[in-house]
Amino acid sequence: MKLREAVAFNVKRLRLALGLSQEELADICGYHRTYIGSVERSERNITLSTLESLSNALNVSPSDLLEVKSG
16 A cells, blocks of 8 residues: 555545544645545645644544554
């Protein structure tokens, strides 16, 4: 799994665990819903600033978003 795919997987997994829609997460981060969707589909090569914003919104550390989950 590529790092970008790991971030996509973790953002979606954590967002759903919190019961947030893409639009709600986008509002918290200050991004557009379509941007969050493209991150979750691993279409975006996000910046460190975006990684930080997403991790803050999801109440996890940036390293949690980078963690490659097996299985």
